[in-house]
Every structure is written in C-alpha cells, then in structure tokens.
Amino acid sequence: xxxxxxxxxxxxxxxxxxxxxxxxxxxxxxxxxxxxxxxxxxxxxxxxxxxxxxxxxxxxxxxxxxxxxxxxxxxxxxxxxxxxxxxxxxxxxxxxxxxxxxxxxxxxxxxxxxxxxxxxxxxxxxxxxxxxxxxxxxxxxxxxxxxxxxxxx
Amino acid sequence: xxxxxxxxxxxxxxxxxxxxxxxxxxxxxxxxxxxxxxxxxxxxxxxxxxxxxxxxxxxxxxxxxxxxxxxxxxxxxxxxxxxxxxxxxxxxxxxxxxxxxxxxxxxxxxxxxxxxxxxxxxxxxxxxxxxxxxxxxxxxxxxxxxxxxxxxxxxxxxxxxxxxxxxxxxxxxxxxxxxxxxxxxxxxxxxxxxxxxxxxxxxxxxxxxxxxxxxxxxxxxxxxxxxxxxxxxxxxxxxxxxxxxxxxxxxxxxxxxxxxxxxxxxxxxxxxxxxxxxxxxxxxxxxxxxxxxxxxxxxxxxxxxxxxxxxxxxxxxxxxxxxxxxxxxxxxxxxxxxxxxxxxxxxxxxxxxxxxxxxxxxxxxxxxxxxxxxxxxxxxxxxxxxxxxxxxxxxxxxxxxxxxxxxxxxxxxxxxxxxxxxxxxxxxxxxxxxxxxxxxxxxxxxxxxxxxxxxxxxxxxxxxxxxxxxxx
Numbered sequence: 001x002x003x004x005x006x007x008x009x010x011x012x013x014x015x016x017x018x019x020x021x022x023x024x025x026x027x028x029x030x031x032x033x034x035x036x037x038x039x040x041x042x043x044x045x046x047x048x049x050x051x052x053x054x055x056x057x058x059x060x061x062x063x064x065x066x067x068x069x070x071x072x073x074x075x076x077x078x079x080x081x082x083x084x085x086x087x088x089x090x091x092x093x094x095x096x097x098x099x100x101x102x103x104x105x106x107x108x109x110x111x112x113x114x115x116x117x118x119x120x121x122x123x124x125x126x127x128x129x130x131x132x133x134x135x136x137x138x139x140x141x142x143x144x145x146x147x148x149x150x151x152x153x
Numbered sequence: 154x155x156x157x158x159x160x161x162x163x164x165x166x167x168x169x170x171x172x173x174x175x176x177x178x179x180x181x182x183x184x185x186x187x188x189x190x191x192x193x194x195x196x197x198x199x200x201x202x203x204x205x206x207x208x209x210x211x212x213x214x215x216x217x218x219x220x221x222x223x224x225x226x227x228x229x230x231x232x233x234x235x236x237x238x239x240x241x242x243x244x245x246x247x248x249x250x251x252x253x254x255x256x257x258x259x260x261x262x263x264x265x266x267x268x269x270x271x272x273x274x275x276x277x278x279x280x281x282x283x284x285x286x287x288x289x290x291x292x293x294x295x296x297x298x299x300x301x302x303x304x305x306x307x308x309x310x311x312x313x314x315x316x317x318x319x320x321x322x323x324x325x326x327x328x329x330x331x332x333x334x335x336x337x338x339x340x341x342x343x344x345x346x347x348x349x350x351x352x353x354x355x356x357x358x359x360x361x362x363x364x365x366x367x368x369x370x371x372x373x374x375x376x377x378x379x380x381x382x383x384x385x386x387x388x389x390x391x392x393x394x395x396x397x398x399x400x401x402x403x404x405x406x407x408x409x410x411x412x413x414x415x416x417x418x419x420x421x422x423x424x425x426x427x428x429x430x431x432x433x434x435x436x437x438x439x440x441x442x443x444x445x446x447x448x449x450x451x452x453x454x455x456x457x458x459x460x461x462x463x464x465x466x467x468x469x470x471x472x473x474x475x476x477x478x479x480x481x482x483x484x485x486x487x488x489x490x491x492x493x494x495x496x497x498x499x500x501x502x503x504x505x506x507x508x509x510x511x512x513x514x515x516x517x518x519x520x521x522x523x524x525x526x527x528x529x530x531x532x533x534x535x536x537x538x539x540x541x542x543x544x545x546x547x548x549x550x551x552x553x554x555x556x557x558x559x560x561x562x563x564x565x566x567x568x569x570x571x572x573x574x575x576x577x578x579x580x581x582x583x584x585x586x587x588x589x590x591x592x593x594x595x596x597x598x599x600x601x602x603x604x605x606x607x608x609x610x611x612x613x614x615x616x617x618x619x620x621x622x623x624x625x
Contacts, residue, residue, distance in 0.1 A: 015549045096292035
C-alpha cells in the first residue's frame with residue numbers, strides 16, 4: 001500500500017469511527033431525553049388541562065384571560081389599549097387565547113389613541129381591554145371611564 | 154385531556170387514508186417498504202387536504218366545515234379503491250405487491266437510528282397528547298389563524314380581510330392552519346386543546362420513513378444509517394418547541410413536504426416513471442402553502458432543476474423533463490391560488506422581508522452583514538445542544554468522502570440547499586433587526602434537513618469507499 005493510500009485510509013477510517021461514535025453518543029442522549037419526557041408525561045397524565053395551562057402562562061394571566069373570555073362574546077370585537085403606554089407592546093399571547101374574538105389595537109393609553117377611539121369605535125361598544133406590554137389583559141375598562149380620566153386633565 | 158388527543162386519531166388516520174388513496178392512483182408505489190409508504194401517505198394526505206380545502210374555499214367559497222374535509226378526503230380514498238379494483242380486474246396489482254422483502258431499515262446499520270426515532274416519537278406523541286400548545290409562533294400566528302378560519306368556517310375570514318383587525322402575519326400561507334382546523338373540527342375539539350399537537354409530532358416519524366430509503370439509495374446502508382442517526386439524534390428537530398416536532402411551527406412540515414418532493418423527484422426510476430411528477434408537485438404545492446419560504450423555494454426548486462436538466466441536455470433532459478414539467482404545473486397552480494388568496498388580505502404586523510427585497514438592498518446588506526450572519530449561523534449550527542455533532546462532522550465527511558457526492562439526488566439536494574441559503578441570506582440582508590438571525594437560523598436548517606441528510610449519506614458512502622479501496 002502506498003503512503004498516500006495509507007493516509008487516505010487512516011483519515012477515512014478515523015472520520016467514520018468518529019462519526020459513528022458521535023452518532024451513537026447523540027442517540028444515547030436522545031434515548032435519555034425520551035425517558036425524561038415520558039416520565040413527565042406520566043406525571044401529568046391526570047392533571048386537568050386548566051391546571052397545566054395555569055402552570056404555563058401563570059395563574060394571574062390565565063385568570064385575566066378567562067375574565068375577558070367570559071365577558072366578551074366570541075363574535076364581538078375587542079378594542080385594546082396598551083396600558084403601559086408603550087405603543088410597541090405586542091399582545092402576542094392574548095391573540096391566541098382571545099381569538100376568535102376580533103382584536104383591534106387602538107394604541108397606547110394616550111390622548112391621540114382615545115381620540116381615535118372616540119372617532120372610530122361605535123358608542124355601542126362598552127368595553128375596552130387594557131393590556132400590558134406582552135398583551136396580558138390587565139383589566140376591562142368601561143369606555144366612558146377612559147375618557148373621564150383624560151377629559152379631566 | 155388525553156381523550157381530546159385520542160379523538161384526533163380518526164382525523165389523522167383519515168389524512169393517512171386519503172394519502173394512501175392518492176398513492177393507489179399511481180401506477181406503482183412511491184417506495185417499496187410499508188413504513189415509507191405510510192410516511193408518504195401521511196404527507197400526501199395532509200397536502201391534499203390542505204390544498205384542496207384552500208382551493209374549494211377560495212374558488213367556490215366552500216365553508217371549512219367537517220362536511221368539506223370528509224368529502225375531499227373520502228373522494229381521494231374512493232378514487233384509490235376504484236383504481237385498485239380496476240387494476241386487479243386488469244390482471245394484478247403490479248408494483249403494489251410486496252415483491253421485494255429487502256426493506257431498508259431491517260439492515261443492521263439502520264437499527265440505532267430506528268431505536269432512536271421510535272423512542273423519541275413515542276415520547277413526542279405522549280408529550281403532545283398531554284400538554285397544551287406552548288410555543289411562541291404557534292400561539293401567536295398559526296393557531297390563532299386556525300381559530301379564525303374555524304370560527305367563520307372560511308378560508309378568507311373577515312378578520313384577515315379587515316385591515317384594522319390586529320393579526321400578526323395575516324398573509325402567512327394558511328395550509329397548516331387549515332390542517333389544524335380539519336383535525337379540530339373532525340375531532341370536535343378546540344384549537345387550544347391537545348388534539349392539535351399530535352399532528353405536528355407525527356411529522357417527525359413521517360420524515361424518517363420517507364428519508365430512510367432515500368438515504369440508503371444515496372449512501373448505501375452504512376452511509377444511510379449514519380446519516381439518519383446523526384440527523385434524528387440531533388436535539389433541535391426533535392425537542393425544540395420553536396421549530397421542532399415538539400411545537401406547532403410550520404418549519405418541520407415544510408421540511409417534510411419539500412423533502413418528500415425532493416425524494417420523489419430524485420428517485421432513480423423517475424425518468425421511466427414521469428407520473429412521479431404529480432405527487433412531487435402536490436408535495437411542493439403543500440410546501441408553497443405551508444410557509445413563506447416554501448412559497449419561494451418550491452417554484453424555485455422546480456425552475457432551477459428544469460434549467461439544470463436543460464443545460465445538461467441529452468439523457469438527463471429527456472429523463473427529467475416530463476416529471477419536472479408536471480410538478481411545475483401543479484406548483485404554478487398553487488402559486489396562483491396563493492396570489493389570489495393574498496390579494497384579499499391586506500398586509501400588516503409583518504416583517505415584509507420580500508416586499509423590501511431589491512438587488513441593491515440585498516447586495517449592500519450582504520456586504521455589511523455577512524460577517525455577523527456567518528458568525529451567528531456557525532455558532533448556532535455548531536451548538537452541540539441543538540445539532541449534536543452533525544455540523545462538526547459534515548465538513549469532515551465531505552472532505553474525506555467528496556467522491557461520493559454525485560448523482561441526480563445529490564444535484565437536487567445541492568440545488569435545494571443553495572436556494573434555501575440564498576433565501577435566508579437575502580432575508581437577513583434586508584431585515585431591520587439582525588437579532589432575528591439567532592432566532593431563525595435553526596429553523597432554516599430544519600427546512601433543509603432532507604437535502605442535508607442526502608449529502609451526509611453520500612459523503613459517508615464516499616468515506617466508506619475511500620476506506621475500503623485503499624485497503625491495499
């Protein structure tokens with residue numbers, strides 16, 4: 001065997017052996033992780049869905065979502081205002097839990113948003129949802145109550 | 154809770170049965186092994202259900218109701234039964250018989266990967282059946298759109314069409330939300346319930362099933378087994394909620410649809426079996442309907458493959474032309490459907506990557522950002538917690554086994570990887586916030602899993618050949 005062929009053989013053999021060893025090690029890790037996941041599955045098999053959701057999103061968050069769900073019909077539109085006055089706040093998760101209610105974002109809790117609200121939202125709409133930066137509904141506010149605060153300034 | 158997940162089983166089986174019906178329409182099976190056929194059946198069924206429901210909704214205004222889903226899937230099943238009966242009358246089942254008992258994964262080399270994928274799939278399905286959707290985009294985008302579709306029983310609900318309604322990424326292609334709506338409405342469950350996640354968890358074993366024979370063809374038994382082990386023992390595709398089989402992102406389904414189409418088009422008998430262009434086209438159409446990247450990649454893949462075949466000319470062009478043109482026809486129709494659907498949906502709350510895309514912006518963005526993108530992409534790919542040792546070993550395998558990188562499957566895989574990388578780089582060049590690279594890179598890699606697996610397998614075959622041929 002020439003030196004070149006020998007080197008090629010050693011290199012190919014080393015890389016293949018390394019690949020097999022790494023593959024088997026990763027496979028072992030994956031089996032280990034499967035065991036951990038299955039153990040977790042066994043533990044939560046009989047836990048009610050609501051409790052799991054509470055553990056995931058937080059008790060307070062879930063309570064606020066459920067409050068809005070109970071008070072606003074699925075066919076209704078929800079107008080929401082970023083109560084933390086950060087116009088960039090994105091109500092990502094609220095979208096999921098409040099859907100299929102249609103959400104309309106008014107903006108931050110500032111005068112121009114309220115002006116928009118007064119101009120564009122029908123007077124029949126009674127409730128506006130105040131959310132925080134990630135869309136957790138902080139509370140339901142009566143539309144008039146919002147204007148009272150600002151009109152008094 | 155477990156009951157809701159179990160209620161989804163008949164709906165999932167309906168998709169598999171519809172896919173099996175479509176397969177039965179073909180003159181010969183896509184693969185010989187039963188597992189590979191089941192994998193293709195699941196993907197074809199999901200593709201059929203999603204694309205035809207979408208089409209019926211846009212063209213005929215059909216409501217997205219259980220009746221529509223049942224009718225479309227039953228039609229596929231009945232068509233398959235009729236095809237089988239006619240074939241039997243005509244004198245046998247031909248290629249549908251189990252003539253070849255040499256099933257790829259019975260080979261010893263595939264055993265470690267089979268053990269891993271069976272174990273992880275069981276864990277994933279158990280996890281999916283007992284835990285609600287908790288991934289970010291799944292809640293923010295995909296599941297929310299599914300809820301809107303289901304509530305109005307329409308592919309174009311008012312909430313998407315009204316520009317004042319707050320929807321994140323309203324123009325994202327809704328094939329997966331349609332599939333979620335199908336499962337939920339047939340199972341009588343809600344989108345938030347545990348009925349939805351098993352759908353996504355099933356994409357992992359389906360990917361394995363379609364990939365096993367393909368990597369064996371590309372890399373032989375040792376190369377194929379090694380490629381499967383390295384891919385399916387990587388933590389990210391299995392356990393990640395943000396893009397892997399544990400979440401409800403659309404990246405893994407896109408990888409499956411795109412990858413299955415690639416497997417079908419790269420089949421060695423595709424030249425003699427031009428009909429393979431139809432199922433490949435349907436799978437590519439599903440890829441185009443699953444995610445923005447798919448909408449760009451699916452037609453680009455067919456076009457570039459056609460151009461390459463035409464450029465090579467001779468036997469390659471003669472063999473590849475007919476199946477590729479059939480696929481192009483289906484993908485073209487799907488793109489028209491996406492365009493018509495999007496024309497009704499005003500865009501908002503979206504990064505709008507592709508609307509900002511101009512050659513000048515991409516070029517200047519690439520010059521300014523390529524170093525950062527390369528650094529982040531390398532760090533993410535080489536992270537053992539995400540990808541095991543896959544991307545440490547890939548360059549080594551290619552270096553010693555580059556002679557194995559040949560043949561139509563590798564050409565198609567290389568085209569797919571190049572297109573996906575070009576798309577990712579173009580998006581990263583123009584996106585306003587570069588921190589998105591760290592968030593999305595692993596998901597881009599997931600979308601390329603099938604071509605990467607084919608390259609790993611072929612390079613491993615080259616390494617094995619180098620090792621054997623230099624034995625003296």
